Amino acid sequence: MSNELLSPAEMSEADRLTIAAGPTDGIDLMRRAGEAVAAVVLKRYPAATHVHVLCGPGNNGGDGYIVARILAGSGVGTTIWASGTPRPESDAALAAAQCPVKPRPLSDFAAEAGSIVVDALYGAGLSKPLSGDAAKAVDTATALRLPVVAVDLPSGVSGASGQILGKAFRAEVTVTFARKKPGHLLLPGRERCGEIVLADIGIGDGIIAQLAVSTFENVPDLWLREFPVPAVDAHKYKRGHVGVFSGGPGATGAARLSALAAARSGAGAVTVLPPANAMQVNAAHLTSIMLRKADDSVDVDAFIGERRPSAFVLGPGFGVGEKTRKFALALLTSGEQRDTSTRIDGLVFDADAITSFREAPDVLFQASRQPDAPALVMTPHDGEFARLFPGIADDVATSKLARARLAAARANAIIVYKGADTVIAAPNGLAAINRNGAAWLATAGSGDVLSGIIAGLLAQGMPAFEAACAAVWIHAEAGSRFGPGLIAEDLPRALVPVLRELVEARTGAL
Ligand SMILES: NC(=O)C1=CN([C@@H]2O[C@H](COP(=O)(O)OP(=O)(O)OC[C@H]3O[C@@H](n4cnc5c(N)ncnc54)[C@H](OP(=O)(O)O)[C@@H]3O)[C@@H](O)[C@H]2O)[C@@H](O)CC1
Ligand SMILES: Nc1ncnc2c1ncn2[C@@H]1O[C@H](COP(=O)(O)OP(=O)(O)O)[C@@H](O)[C@H]1O
Numbered sequence: 001m002s003n004e005l006l007s008p009a010e011m012s013e014a015d016r017l018t019i020a021a022g023p024t025d026g027i028d029l030m031r032r033a034g035e036a037v038a039a040v041v042l043k044r045y046p047a048a049t050h051v052h053v054l055c056g057p058g059n060n061g062g063d064g065y066i067v068a069r070i071l072a073g074s075g076v077g078t079t080i081w082a083s084g085t086p087r088p089e090s091d092a093a094l095a096a097a098q099c100p101v102k103p104r105p106l107s108d109f110a111a112e113a114g115s116i117v118v119d120a121l122y123g124a125g126l127s128k129p130l131s132g133d134a135a136k137a138v139d140t141a142t143a144l145r146l147p148v149v150a151v152d153l154p155s156g157v158s159g160a161s162g163q164i165l166g167k168a169f170r171a172e173v174t175v176t177f178a179r180k181k182p183g184h185l186l187l188p189g190r191e192r193c194g195e196i197v198l199a200d201i202g203i204g205d206g207i208i209a210q211l212a213v214s215t216f217e218n219v220p221d222l223w224l225r226e227f228p229v230p231a232v233d234a235h236k237y238k239r240g241h242v243g244v245f246s247g248g249p250g251a252t253g254a255a256r257l258s259a260l261a262a263a264r265s266g267a268g269a270v271t272v273l274p275p276a277n278a279m280q281v282n283a284a285h286l287t288s289i290m291l292r293k294a295d296d297s298v299d300v301d302a303f304i305g306e307r308r309p310s311a312f313v314l315g316p317g318f319g320v321g322e323k324t325r326k327f328a329l330a331l332l333t334s335g336e337q338r339d340t341s342t343r344i345d346g347l348v349f350d351a352d353a354i355t356s357f358r359e360a361p362d363v364l365f366q367a368s369r370q371p372d373a374p375a376l377v378m379t380p381h382d383g384e385f386a387r388l389f390p391g392i393a394d395d396v397a398t399s400k401l402a403r404a405r406l407a408a409a410r411a412n413a414i415i416v417y418k419g420a421d422t423v424i425a426a427p428n429g430l431a432a433i434n435r436n437g438a439a440w441l442a443t444a445g446s447g448d449v450l451s452g453i454i455a456g457l458l459a460q461g462m463p464a465f466e467a468a469c470a471a472v473w474i475h476a477e478a479g480s481r482f483g484p485g486l487i488a489e490d491l492p493r494a495l496v497p498v499l500r501e502l503v504e505a506r507t508g509a510l
């Protein structure tokens with residue numbers, strides 16, 4: 001798998017293990033890194049009149065000295081602008097000594113239109129906000145609209161969190177090494193990276209495996225082996241039955257969006273569960289989706305006993321308050337009284353099911369910790385996250401990745417922390433960052449569809465973390481492919497070509 005994301009600490013451990021295993025040493029890694037960047041510059045900017053290489057004092061700068069040597073050797077006009085000097089006897093000092101281009105001070109940095117900037121100031125070792133000459137260099141490159149090729153990360157972008165420390169370059173291309181880092185995918189860093197080129201510098205898969213990485217890019221490789229494909233002898237209840245709770249007569253659309261998405265995602269049967277006074281309005285809009293009254297937990301229990309649903313969605317359009325809390329807690333704690341034939345596999349709590357616990361989140365978390373509780377997936381956007389996880393949400397110094405992980409551990413649930421850079425985190429520390437979405441998905445009801453997809457996959461027996469990751473990717477893929485004009489009603493139908501491709505990839509053919 002090459003979808004692991006390495007923290008700066010893991011990257012330097014990979015570096016250490018590679019060197020310890022031999023015969024590769026530090027300068028070999030640096031040389032390959034520099035060669036990869038130089039190759040990108042030569043290929044992408046063949047008409048560049050001049051390349052300005054900005055070199056910092058650490059190994060990122062060391063990569064820059066190698067780039068400058070190769071470019072100058074290829075006949076490209078090259079200037080080095082250096083901030084500080086590499087530590088004596090370091091790999092970067094060796095790279096600088098072998099570079100025939102004489103460095104000029106970064107404080108004098110000036111460039112002409114038509115030239116290119118290679119940003120090798122700071123990478124994994126960024127330790128404080130960009131200031132002084134480095135910040136001025138960002139302003140100069142921005143004002144002149146110079147194309148920037150970033151080495152490892154645009155300087156100023158934290159590889160761990162994607163946060164911008166002070167200022168950061170906006171690269172057209174970022175060349176990174178061995179594996180991507182969380183900062184390449186988390187906003188706002190992602191936006192500053194431009195296209196990301198991953199270069200092999202000789203850190204083998206075996207070395208990465210030794211790191212036991214727990215953060216991944218959310219791509220199908222992560223969960224495809226668990227993606228459900230119906231068996232030859234499938235019948236509708238074998239494909240899983242999803243119950244979706246509906247709000248009252250004026251708030252039923254969200255549940256129907258969820259229900260349709262669960263059905264499209266492969267659940268064999270889906271039932272919308274409204275209060276009695278919303279049966280009529282739901283009935284007027286449903287065809288293949290079933291309908292059953294659920295006024296209270298007696299109704300819910302009877303439904304579970306008779307129809308054996310395997311997953312539920314609670315929250316979209318349901319309303320905030322005591323009834324929601326009661327339903328949520330009853331679903332979470334019902335396992336104690338059930339035999340295996342009526343056991344619920346998974347729950348998706350979204351929207352109002354999250355907000356209803358804003359005054360007493362611990363009540364919810366205690367219930368989700370009971371040994372018999374079904375797997376719980378919660379899908380907060382920023383606002384809902386802040387309501388359920390005060391303390392974690394306020395800690396702006398941490399990354400969205402770290403916040404999602406802390407929340408998953410606190411809630412004993414899979415947390416799908418939504419947004420343009422959705423993070424999916426599990427209580428055991430596994431996490432994935434999604435990046436195939438598009439802003440077309442920012443439309444009312446889009447989150448309801450996501451909840452339905454998750455429940456559809458849970459009902460078919462997909463493990464909860466994988467189901468959440470798969471649903472986020474599928475939802476994002478369908479929305480970005482649809483593009484302009486997307487409304488939530490379009491999404492369930494837009495899932496079809498995406499699902500077809502996944503089934504083909506999973507089975508080799510349909
Ligand atoms: N690991 C690997 O496998 C490989 C890694 N490689 C390369 O190494 C890079 C990491 O190198 P690195 O660890 O030396 O850190 P780097 O980013 O050069 O910065 C450290 C220096 O910058 C300084 N400094 C930081 N921020 C600053 C600021 N805002 N303003 C001012 N100063 C600041 C910091 O100062 P200090 O924190 O000590 O005060 C220190 O002197 C990595 O990104 C990749 O390009 C490749 O060669 C291939 C193999
Ligand atoms: N700019 C964006 N880029 C990618 N995905 C987005 C963007 N904005 C929102 N989304 C996705 O759209 C969905 C919106 O969900 P939510 O905020 O709950 O909306 P609603 O409550 O209206 O259904 C989430 O899956 C979110 O990740």
Ligand SMILES: [K+]
Binds near residue numbers: 060121152153
């Ligand atoms: K850089």
